[in-house]
Amino acid sequence: MTSLDKPGAAAGPRTDRPRRRRVGTGGRHGVPPVPLLLPALVALVFLLLPLLALIVRAPWRSLPDQLSSTEVWQALQLSLVSATAATAVSLVLGVPLAWLLARTDFPGRRFLRALVTLPLVLPPVVGGVALLLALGRNGVVGKWLDAWFGITLPFTTTGVVIAEAFVAMPFLVISVEGTLRAADPRFEEAAATLGASRFTAFRRVTLPLIAPGIAAGSVLAWARALGEFGATITFAGNFPGRTQTMPLAVYLALQNDPDAAISLSLVLLAVSIAVLAGLRDRWMTGA
Amino acid sequence: MTRSVRRTRRMLQVAGAGAAALLALSACSSSSKSSDSSDKPDTSSSASPKISGNITVFAAASLKESFQTLGKEFEQQHPGTKVNFNFGGSDTLAASITGGAPADVFAAASPKTMAIVTGKKDAVGTPATFVRNQLEIATLPGNPGKVSSLKDLTKSGLKVVLCDRTVPCGAAAQKALDASHLKLTPVSYEQDVKSALNKVELKEADASVVYKTDVHAAGSKVQGVEFPESAQAINDYPIVLLKNAPNAAGAKAFIALVQSAEGQKVLSQAGFLKP
Numbered sequence: 001m002t003s004l005d006k007p008g009a010a011a012g013p014r015t016d017r018p019r020r021r022r023v024g025t026g027g028r029h030g031v032p033p034v035p036l037l038l039p040a041l042v043a044l045v046f047l048l049l050p051l052l053a054l055i056v057r058a059p060w061r062s063l064p065d066q067l068s069s070t071e072v073w074q075a076l077q078l079s080l081v082s083a084t085a086a087t088a089v090s091l092v093l094g095v096p097l098a099w100l101l102a103r104t105d106f107p108g109r110r111f112l113r114a115l116v117t118l119p120l121v122l123p124p125v126v127g128g129v130a131l132l133l134a135l136g137r138n139g140v141v142g143k144w145l146d147a148w149f150g151i152t153l154p155f156t157t158t159g160v161v162i163a164e165a166f167v168a169m170p171f172l173v174i175s176v177e178g179t180l181r182a183a184d185p186r187f188e189e190a191a192a193t194l195g196a197s198r199f200t201a202f203r204r205v206t207l208p209l210i211a212p213g214i215a216a217g218s219v220l221a222w223a224r225a226l227g228e229f230g231a232t233i234t235f236a237g238n239f240p241g242r243t244q245t246m247p248l249a250v251y252l253a254l255q256n257d258p259d260a261a262i263s264l265s266l267v268l269l270a271v272s273i274a275v276l277a278g279l280r281d282r283w284m285t286g287a
Numbered sequence: 288m289t290r291s292v293r294r295t296r297r298m299l300q301v302a303g304a305g306a307a308a309l310l311a312l313s314a315c316s317s318s319s320k321s322s323d324s325s326d327k328p329d330t331s332s333s334a335s336p337k338i339s340g341n342i343t344v345f346a347a348a349s350l351k352e353s354f355q356t357l358g359k360e361f362e363q364q365h366p367g368t369k370v371n372f373n374f375g376g377s378d379t380l381a382a383s384i385t386g387g388a389p390a391d392v393f394a395a396a397s398p399k400t401m402a403i404v405t406g407k408k409d410a411v412g413t414p415a416t417f418v419r420n421q422l423e424i425a426t427l428p429g430n431p432g433k434v435s436s437l438k439d440l441t442k443s444g445l446k447v448v449l450c451d452r453t454v455p456c457g458a459a460a461q462k463a464l465d466a467s468h469l470k471l472t473p474v475s476y477e478q479d480v481k482s483a484l485n486k487v488e489l490k491e492a493d494a495s496v497v498y499k500t501d502v503h504a505a506g507s508k509v510q511g512v513e514f515p516e517s518a519q520a521i522n523d524y525p526i527v528l529l530k531n532a533p534n535a536a537g538a539k540a541f542i543a544l545v546q547s548a549e550g551q552k553v554l555s556q557a558g559f560l561k562p
Contacts, residue, residue: 137446138490154491155446155474237475237486238451252478255378255453 051269058266059259066263071240071249076267079246082157083225086164087172090221094172095214099202101173102180113177120170127166128234135162135235159236160243164225171224172217179213180206219279223272339367342537343389345380346372347396347455347524348481349420349497352504353557354394354545360553361544368537376454376479377401384409384529391538394526394545396420396480397455401525411532414525417545418559421521422459423499424512425487432493437463437514440494441471448483448492451476455522456483460496462520484509498522503558521560 032040059066066072101113119127135142137152145151153159187209191201207214229247236243238252246268254261342361346354351374358370373380373390377400384390385407393410394417395401401414426434432445440447449471450457457476464471474492477483484501486492488508502511526545532538544550551561 132489132491136489136491154486155448233478234482237448238477239473239475243475252451252453252476254382255376255451258382 054262054265054269058262062259063263063266066260067267071244072264072267074241075244075246075249075264076271078157078160078241078244079226079268080271082160082164082245083168083222083228085161086168086225087218087222089161089165090169090172091214091218094169094217094221095176098173098176098180099206102177103185116173117170119167120174124167124228124230125234126230128163128231131163131166131231131235154235155237155239155243157236157242160232160245163231163235164228167228167231168221168225172214172221175217175220176210176214179210179217183209183213215279219276223276226268226272338365338537338540340534340537341369341371342391342534342541343371343373344392344394344538344541345384345388345390346374346392346394347377347380347400348374348479349396349456349500350374350394350524351481353500353554353559356553357541357544357550360549361541364544365537365540370541374481378403378453378455379479387531389531389533390529391532391534392526392541393529394524395455396524397458397522398525399458400455401527404527404529409530410527411530411535412528414527415542415546416523416562417526418524418551418554419521419562420498420500420524420559422456422463422496422514422517423502424494424514425484425497425502425505425509426494426512427487427490428507428510430510430512434494434512436512437467437496437516438469440496441469445494446492447471447473448475448477448486448495449473450480450483450496451478454479456480456497459520459522463496463514463516466519467516498558500558523562524559 097116101109101116122130132154133139135145135153137143137146137154142153145153153162183206187205188201191205192198196204227247228245229251232243232245233248233251238244238248240249244252246264250261250264250268253264344354344358351372354372354374358372361370362368377395377397380393381395381400381403384393384404393401393404395404395414398414398416401410404410405414424434424437424440426432432439432442434440434445439445449460452458452461454477456479475486477486477495480497480501483495484497484505487495488505499511499513502509526542528535528538528542545554555561
């Protein structure tokens with residue numbers, strides 16, 4: 001949460017404030033103070049120990065057998081495709097929303113911003129139920145979708161993408177909004193004085209300026225979508241190949257075959273690490 | 288710069304206030320065990336050992352309504368006790384019990400899920416079957432899909448949800464389908480019987496294969512359709528005292544209530560069959 005609250009968390013150095021460099025000892029290369037170092041190490045162990053346990057206790061011998069089933073690959077493929085689609089949806093809709101929240105002033109803007117972050121704190125299962133009530137076959141809007149277009153979203157892959165986008169988009173919006181607030185508006189103003197329209201300024205000046213922030217937000221949203229469980233199983237149900245994503249497969253495997261669940265979790269862990277590492281090299285150097 | 292400082296400060300204030308509120312709430316809600324064990328004068332004239340404190344019962348989702356009724360009765364019979372329930376899919380519950388969850392009683396919806404717990408030597412004695420449950424089809428009120436048999440569920444254009452095969456209701460449904468040589472492709476395999484029923488209650492699915500008791504509990508929100516093949520797949524419900532029970536005396540008393548005539552009456556009213 002805190003990394004999202006810091007304006008410009010991923011936007012590199014701020015331009016409107018000269019950095020004060022401390023002279024003398026300490027600084028970047030001295031010994032860190034103990035009151036900071038100890039809790040930091042505890043935090044590190046706390047976060048990494050469960051993952052290590054997963055690797056240590058993994059059934060390495062039976063791993064190949066368990067991962068050779070088609071259901072696993074179906075689930076993994078579905079997970080990757082739907083998480084990517086959910087991130088794309090979040091980008092197309094979320095970046096403009098972040099711009100609206102950061103660059104315009106209208107009554108109730110703060111309130112709206114708080115509302116946008118609600119899905120972050122809502123229990124995912126509740127989010128799933130809310131989606132059913134809104135977009136289900138009998139939902140407030142879903143009723144008309146069904147009546148007019150014959151579209152029903154629950155129990156479909158589209159439903160999975162919607163559930164994931166619902167929980168992942170706020171991450172993107174908040175982190176892009178923070179980046180926008182930290183970015184210097186004078187560049188846009190300069191573009192405007194040179195005759196660029198507001199949209200042109202956004203497209204040609206603002207977007208390149210906040211690209212690292214958007215990238216960081218997308219990675220967050222993608223990771224959140226990949227791990228999404230509650231909203232997905234509630235809104236989209238569980239059907240292998242169509243709506244059974246990796247977390248659902250893990251959950252149901254845990255019921256009768258814990259070893260299989262551990263193997264599946266390892267695959268998910270490996271994929272996440274690979275993707276995050278790949279993106280880090282590409283995007284987030286120096287952020 | 289000052290703006291961001293102000294913002295951070297406000298954020299911290301808000302976060303601090305929120306954390307304080309949460310702490311206060313959790314302090315209120317945490318049931319203190321110490322107050323339970325305070326020496327209250329024994330008012331009951333019965334010679335049975337005084338039962339007090341919290342009893343934690345892990346029970347299959349399908350037992351929810353009847354067990355909650357029995358829990359209230361138990362608390363009235365034994366003042367100073369509190370029965371806490373954890374309802375869910377039997378397999379999930381079994382997994383958390385073998386994983387060391389502190390529970391006193393386990394009531395499962397099938398011998399197979401009970402075997403997970405007894406197999407790990409986490410139970411005391413042999414589980415006793417206390418009720419049986421039969422499957423029934425739950426359809427939308429008024430039965431617009433004209434479902435009258437199990438075979439009707441295989442009609443195209445009908446959205447059917449089943450329980451996942453890892454869950455007792457799913458295993459039983461599969462058994463009934465196999466017995467009648469039917470192939471049914473549902474739109475979803477739900478994680479427990481209540482969520483399968485919910486999908487019909489919310490009108491997202493047209494039909495679901497659940498227990499008689501669930502149809503009963505849903506009242507007018509769904510319509511039940513009995514089918515003869517359900518006799519091929521009747522589920523026994525075993526109940527057992529757990530080995531690491533923090534409150535074994537209370538657990539035994541609760542199991543006794545479930546098996547008593549009174550308990551059986553409540554369960555029969557909910558639609559369960561006699562063992």
